[in-house]
Amino acid sequence: MTGTRSHAVRAVHISVDEVELAAELAGDEGRTAAPDIAEYALWLGDDALILAQQLGAWIAHAPELEEDVALANIALDLLGHARSLLRYAGTADGRTEDDLAYFRDEPDFRCAWLFEQPNGDFAHTIARQLAASTYLSVLYERLQHSSDPVLAAVAGKAVKEVAYHRDHAVQWTLRLAGGTDESRRRMITAIDDVWPYVDELFGDEPLIDRVGDAAVRPSTLRAPFDELVAPVLAESELEAPTRFTASGGGRRGAHFPTLGYLLAEMQVLARAHPGATW
Amino acid sequence: MRSVMPTRTEALEAVLGPAPVVVPADATGVERARAAASTVCDPELPVLSIADLGVLRDVRLDDGVVTVTVTPTYSGCPMMQVIERDVARAVRAAGFADVRVRTVLSPAWTTDWISDDGRRRLEEFGIAPPTGTRPLGPIQGGLHVRCPHCRSLNTREISHYGSTACKALYACRACGEPFDFFKDH
Numbered sequence: 312m313t314g315t316r317s318h319a320v321r322a323v324h325i326s327v328d329e330v331e332l333a334a335e336l337a338g339d340e341g342r343t344a345a346p347d348i349a350e351y352a353l354w355l356g357d358d359a360l361i362l363a364q365q366l367g368a369w370i371a372h373a374p375e376l377e378e379d380v381a382l383a384n385i386a387l388d389l390l391g392h393a394r395s396l397l398r399y400a401g402t403a404d405g406r407t408e409d410d411l412a413y414f415r416d417e418p419d420f421r422c423a424w425l426f427e428q429p430n431g432d433f434a435h436t437i438a439r440q441l442a443a444s445t446y447l448s449v450l451y452e453r454l455q456h457s458s459d460p461v462l463a464a465v466a467g468k469a470v471k472e473v474a475y476h477r478d479h480a481v482q483w484t485l486r487l488a489g490g491t492d493e494s495r496r497r498m499i500t501a502i503d504d505v506w507p508y509v510d511e512l513f514g515d516e517p518l519i520d521r522v523g524d525a526a527v528r529p530s531t532l533r534a535p536f537d538e539l540v541a542p543v544l545a546e547s548e549l550e551a552p553t554r555f556t557a558s559g560g561g562r563r564g565a566h567f568p569t570l571g572y573l574l575a576e577m578q579v580l581a582r583a584h585p586g587a588t589w
Numbered sequence: 590m591r592s593v594m595p596t597r598t599e600a601l602e603a604v605l606g607p608a609p610v611v612v613p614a615d616a617t618g619v620e621r622a623r624a625a626a627s628t629v630c631d632p633e634l635p636v637l638s639i640a641d642l643g644v645l646r647d648v649r650l651d652d653g654v655v656t657v658t659v660t661p662t663y664s665g666c667p668m669m670q671v672i673e674r675d676v677a678r679a680v681r682a683a684g685f686a687d688v689r690v691r692t693v694l695s696p697a698w699t700t701d702w703i704s705d706d707g708r709r710r711l712e713e714f715g716i717a718p719p720t721g722t723r724p725l726g727p728i729q730g731g732l733h734v735r736c737p738h739c740r741s742l743n744t745r746e747i748s749h750y751g752s753t754a755c756k757a758l759y760a761c762r763a764c765g766e767p768f769d770f771f772k773d774h
Contacts, residue, residue, distance in 0.1 A: 377758070381750035388754060391664025395694065464695035468664050471697060471774055479749060 342402065347521045348459055349403030350421070353411070354562055355450075356396030357422035360412060361570070362443055363389035364577050365430055374433050381479055385440075388472040395465045413581035417571050418564040424557055425508040427567040431501065434487055434494070438501035440480035441543065446512050447473040449535040450527055459525035481543050488547035502544075503552045511559030512536075518562070610638075618685075622655045623648040625683035629675045632668050633753050636714040639672060643702025646693065654687045655680050660698045662774070663754040700755075700774045712737045717744075717759065717770040734770050736761035746770075 344352060366386035373379045397408040425443060430436050451473060454466035487498040513533040519526055544551055560566070581587070612624045626648055627640040639645040639659065647658035657676050661669045673690045680688045700719035703711075708718035712735075720732040733742040741763035748758040756769040 377748035377750065380752070381748065384750045384754045387665035387667070388663055389665070391661070391666070395664065460695075464693075464697075465664075468661075468694045468697040472664060475749065475772075482749075 342399075342461060344399050344403045344461070346403050347518060348462070348525050349400040350518055351522050351526045352396045352400035352462065353421045354423075356393050356400055356411070357420050357561075358426045358443075358447075359389045359396065360393035361420070361422045361426045361573065363387070363393060364573060365426070366436070368430060369436065378433075382436075385476050385479065388469075388476070392465060392469045392472075395461075399461050399465075409581065413578045417566055417574060420564065420566065420570065420574070421562055422566075422570070423508070423511045423561040424559050424567045425505070425512060427561070427570045427573070428505055428508055429569050431504070432497060434497040434501035435504060437480055437483045437487060438498070438505040440476065441484050441540070442505060442509050442512075444473055444477035444480050445536055445539050446509075446532065448477050449532045449539065452535075453527040453532070457525050457527070458523070462525060477539075484543055484547050484549075488549055498547070499549060502549055503554070506552045507555050507557040508559070509536075510556045511561065514559065514562070516562050619648060619650040619655075621683055622650055622657075622680055622685055625679045625685075626657050626676050629672060629679050631662075632671050634711070634714075634716070636710045637703075637707050639676070641704045641707030641710070643698060643700075643704070644672065645676075650685075653685070654689065655685045656689045656691060658691045658693055660693050660696075662698050664694075666754065698774070700771065703771075711771060715768060716756070717768060719771045719773045721773065734759055736764060736766065737768055738766045739764040 363386040366382045366389070369382040370379050373382055393412075394408050397411045401407055401411050425439065425446075428435070428439050430439075448470070451466040451470035455463050455470055457463040457466065484498065487494045489495070513529045513536070515528055515530045519528055540551070610624045610627050612621055616624065626645055627638050629639050629645075631637055631639060631642055631644065634642065642662070644659050644662065645657070646660050647656075649656045649658075657680060659669070659672060659676065669692060673692065676690050677688045701721065703719065711718045715737050717734050717737050720734065734744050734746075735742055736744050736759075739761060741761055743762040744759050745762060746757055747760050747767065751758040751769050755771060755774065757772050758767065759770045760767045
């Protein structure tokens with residue numbers, strides 16, 4: 312902090328010290344993403360960013376202190392993934408990670424609807440985490456062998472972290488489903504509400520044909536996803552609901568109504584004080 | 590009334606700072622630059638230098654320009670920017686005006702890179718060091734975590750997530766003390 316103290320905030324630009332943002336988070340000196348690769352990085356970066364923002368809202372509201380800490384740590388990992396991916400995506404047209412996070416509107420985001428589902432009660436967050444962390448585990452497991460070195464590096468690091476996230480979600484799914492009548496009722500409702508948004512994750516958009524070996528074809532992740540989820544649901548004596556499938560459309564910029572509110576909260580400070588640092 | 594309490598950093602340095610870095614008189618330029626970078630600590634683990642932690646990956650000196658390569662422990666580690674700044678400062682203070690700090694993600698950091706001396710210092714500081722991610726033989730499975738206070742192996746995990754992304758919260762059944770465990774990663 313600067314040496315002076317004041318009773319009022321006097322300036323928008325508050326500089327703590329000379330911290331400079333890392334220019335080369337992914338160790339990809341000067342590497343520029345081709346437009347299609349950038350779009351793919353935006354898919355994954357937006358998924359991670361929106362989920363991180365959602366989980367952050369649990370801090371100080373989780374059922375127990377350890378969960379405040381756990382969900383905050385998971386959110387921090389996801390934010391790390393988002394920063395690397397958005398920074399890389401931005402190299403295609405000269406935008407920074409902050410430009411992409413704070414100065415895009417809803418239709419410009421590319422996250423899937425699963426990540427936009429509201430936190431709901433704790434069981435809803437756990438159901439969303441079970442689906443999200445399982446999907447991210449199977450995705451990064453494959454993406455670490457991407458022909459694109461930056462995507463491979465981000466995935467190689469993320470794969471170890473999302474394994475912890477999945478363990479956390481699995482433990483809680485078992486505990487809630489096998490707990491009291493009330494916790495079981497809530498877990499069943501949560502799985503029922505979240506599962507319609509799982510299918511969208513495995514849709515092959517036209518972009519996938521254009522990016523080749525740099526990306527992982529989403530439809531090929533369905534089987535490994537099901538293989539990981541099935542034993543968890545079986546042990547929890549839960550069923551994957553099949554009542555309907557949400558239309559989705561996040562990869563094309565069509566979003567669930569929750570996203571606008573989330574972005575408003577996430578972006579308001581950066582938009583009110585562009586370029587502010589502290 | 591003015592407080593006479595030392596700051597957290599002062600208190601920690603008084604107890605146990607990072608290992609001193611010895612620079613021989615005839616050290617080459619790159620050795621001096623490396624030694625300077627090696628003095629930097631992770632602010633959340635003030636007993637470990639970034640060299641002990643395996644975060645310092647490479648130091649090069651080309652035409653008077655020092656390039657230091659570091660890697661984050663976890664993707665979202667909030668201390669990376671502080672470490673980058675401290676590295677640049679430390680190397681500049683050693684007489685190198687032009688310092689560049691690169692952050693790389695690959696190969697991904699692992700707790701296997703923490704030095705043996707670093708593990709010992711962690712335990713002395715009250716954090717149980719990682720037990721190792723490499724397979725030890727035909728039998729797979731986690732090793733018991735040893736209590737850094739009383740050395741008992743009779744410990745249990747309270748929470749998979751602790752005060753930072755890299756730690757889990759444990760408690761000792763023998764002495765009753767809670768402690769941090771540096772998770773295998």
